[in-house]
Amino acid sequence: MQLARVIETSAAVAATRSRTAKTALLAQTLREAAAADSARLVEVVADYLAGTLPQRTVGVGWRGLRTLPDPAARSTMAVLEVDAALEDLRAQSGAGSTATRATAVDQLFARATGPEQRWLAGLITGELRQGAGDGVLLPAIAAAADVPEALVRRAVMLAGFPGPVARAALAGGAEALERIRLEVGRPLRPMLAGSAPSVEEAVDGSREVGIETKLDGIRLQIHLDARPETSGGSGPVVRLFTRSLEEITDRLPEVVRVLGALDATTAVLDGEVIALQDDGRPHPFQVTGARTASSADPGALARRTPVTTYLFDLLHLNGRDVLDEPAQERWAALRQLAPDLGVDRLVTSDPVAARSFFDDVLAHGHEGVVVKDPAAPYAAGRRGAGWVKVKPRRTADLVVTGVEWGSGRRQGWLSNIHLAARDPKTGELVMVGKTFKGMTDSVLAWQTERFLGLETGREGHVVHVHPEQVVEIAYDGVQTSRRYPGGIALRFARVLRYRDDKGPQEADTLDALQ
Secondary structure, three states: OEHHHHHHHHHHHHHOOOHHHHHHHHHHHHHHHHHOOOHHHHHHHHHHHOOOOOOOOOOOOHHHHOOOOOOOOOOOOEHHHHHHHHHHHHHOOOOOHHHHHHHHHHHHHHOOOHHHHHHHHHHHHOOOOOOOOHHHHHHHHHHHHOOOHHHHHHHHHHHOOHHHHHHHHHHHHHHHHHOOOOOOOOOOOOOEEEEOOOHHHHOOOOOOEEEEEEOOOEEEEEEEEOOHHHHOOOOOEEEEEEOOOOEOHHHOHHHHHHHHOOOOOEEEEEEEEEOEOOOOOEOOHHHHHHHHHOOOOHHHHHHHOOOEEEEEEEEEEOOEEOOOOOHHHHHHHHHHHOOOOEOOEEEEOOHHHHHHHHHHHHHOOOOEEEEEOOOOOOOOOOEEEEEEEEOOOEEEEEEEEEEEEEOHHHEOOEEEEEEEEEOOOOOOEEEEEEEOOOOOHHHHHHHHHHHHHOEEEEEOOEEEEOOOOEEEEEEOEEEEOOOOOOOEEEEOOEEEEEEOOOOHHHOOEHHHHO
């Protein structure tokens, strides 16, 4: 199969808002890949359509793609040729690898047409936006293989990525999907939390729940394997994966040491790491984020900015999967395995006790709480009622100064809004972030008409607007930023409502956000 066929499908999927049409387009391309009688091709095509690399990373970022050779005049690239070239890129290491990798990038992109170069660059950097998320890709895999969608979803949760599941489904049908299990050393998708606006809504007194401290750190999935055939007798193998399933084991030697000391033959755990100050209060999130993002001299970084490990769930222990067991049984097993590493947890049905726990968590500088159903299984990859997060909601009235055209399902609508606060010293509006969250279809339609009416100019996909529309934004916190002129950025900003009762002179100030 030619790469141009995958890109054609990506473009068609991005151009339609119909979920049914997207699913049909994806399923047809997967069937074509399966007809080529190559299991690897099906896996690669499914991952490409999901906007991910089978290799996950190949050691090339935007910097390595800034200067590309002239594009080819016609398309000649096959999918598996591209896959092999990216595999070679990933394998480059050691002295001279930077120059070798740059040469390999030039050779690959010299064979690509202009559209292929743009698509490949987006795929490699993780910036590909084509509207083929789980909501349409997983039903497409089910349709292409003629298997129940529930089986596909369960398999992807346990395998982590859709490519291997598409390969199994198209080659072996339902039986092959049923054989996919949790594997120690292979990350599975993490369970996600829903949200509630208040503790009282999450804990209403009708049933007992577990209330845990919500740390503002980096989510980690830990795989421990001390079997002789795996460890080679040199001690347990510990692997650390982020929420996005990126492996960062080499960056956190102090975490590896702590977890390697656990008395288990095999284990898969869910937890969080966070950088703490001397008084036990958390550093700003950026400190933890910078520490886990850096791979430069991990030992020195661990001494300068150590992170503390907390565990809150157990998915596998000593050869037995426990993710389908009730949470309270998993908690009990985790306490036995790692009694000193657990997050603070209160089990209660009393809303007053829950509020007191929540207030105490905030007083210690943490983000909020997660309310958990003690009877719930670990629903890998899903967001539901089993976990509900509660955080204090902060709001600000800000001014919209620009809007970006949407893509995928939002094609044709103005979507991502630029947010500005007032500088009380100069009176100028200063950008502090962007958001496309919290917008219904009716809001998107309204704001498209509204902001086109306020348009003052365009720059690429950005529509600049006369700064008069105030919007109420909810956000989780404020962090320092070199990206925006105000020196700060809002974390997890989302639209609550547009304020026609306020003018830009009534917007919140930069000082208030700081």
